[in-house]
Amino acid sequence: MSKPLILVTNDDGFYAPGIEALTEVAKKFGQVIKIAPDKPQSGMGHAITINSTLRIQKMHESEEFSAYQCTGTPVDCVKIALDVVLDRKPDLIISGINHGSNASINVIYSGTMSAALEGYIEGVPSIGFSLLDHSIEADFTAAKHFAEKVIKQALAHEGKNYCLNVNIPRLNHTLIKGIKVCRQAHAKWQEEFDKRQDPSGQDYYWLTGHFVPFEDHQEDTDLWALENGYVSIVPVSYDLTHFKVLEEITSWNL
Numbered sequence: 001m002s003k004p005l006i007l008v009t010n011d012d013g014f015y016a017p018g019i020e021a022l023t024e025v026a027k028k029f030g031q032v033i034k035i036a037p038d039k040p041q042s043g044m045g046h047a048i049t050i051n052s053t054l055r056i057q058k059m060h061e062s063e064e065f066s067a068y069q070c071t072g073t074p075v076d077c078v079k080i081a082l083d084v085v086l087d088r089k090p091d092l093i094i095s096g097i098n099h100g101s102n103a104s105i106n107v108i109y110s111g112t113m114s115a116a117l118e119g120y121i122e123g124v125p126s127i128g129f130s131l132l133d134h135s136i137e138a139d140f141t142a143a144k145h146f147a148e149k150v151i152k153q154a155l156a157h158e159g160k161n162y163c164l165n166v167n168i169p170r171l172n173h174t175l176i177k178g179i180k181v182c183r184q185a186h187a188k189w190q191e192e193f194d195k196r197q198d199p200s201g202q203d204y205y206w207l208t209g210h211f212v213p214f215e216d217h218q219e220d221t222d223l224w225a226l227e228n229g230y231v232s233i234v235p236v237s238y239d240l241t242h243f244k245v246l247e248e249i250t251s252w253n254l
Contacts, residue, residue: 008023019138
């Protein structure tokens with residue numbers, strides 16, 4: 001049988017240390033195609049390019065590994081990989097390893113997770129990986145260890161379609177207690193805009209803010225798992241229907 005075909009992407013850019021680490025892990029399992037943005041695309045969410053051209057550049061090609069840069073967003077990378085670059089559907093799409101958390105509400109804004117969700121929409125099992133460390137010099141040893149464990153299990157349980165949001169705490173791998181499958185914690189970002197002036201006297205704004213949880217960190221949430229030394233795995237979906245409110249709205253006199 002042919003080796004699994006694994007598509008690797010991210011939102012931190014083609015040369016980010018996180019995608020280099022994830023690609024290294026993926027190569028242990030099969031044929032790898034890497035296609036990533038040519039520049040950082042953090043916070044792009046599910047954005048796609050519709051008002052300008054997309055270009056891809058082949059950076060490497062061998063029997064077991066090919067790599068491409070794309071001028072678009074993380075979701076563009078997945079779309080163009082599936083429709084143009086690949087001659088068959090991949091067995092798995094993996095995105096990351098993101099520099100920084102994508103736990104809780106961060107999943108909404110994340111280009112890393114949107115790339116994974118795009119794979120899920122297209123019927124390909126997909127996983128987004130994030131390390132809770134923004135540093136360009138972050139140590140990905142633990143993240144690689146747990147990414148390997150999750151990818152191994154994902155490939156062993158083929159035939160199912162899903163999207164997993166995997167976050168790894170910023171700890172030495174020997175200090176991480178294990179993996180918890182959990183739900184997304186309820187929280188939001190409280191935005192603040194720092195008003196400044198440019199040299200010509202024109203106002204401009206710099207987005208800042210702080211993270212606001214809406215519940216005590218319950219043991220079944222990703223935030224609790226990460227704060228207590230566990231890797232968190234949250235299954236996520238693109239179906240945003242609020243079913244409880246759906247029932248209420250159907251009773252309205254419309």
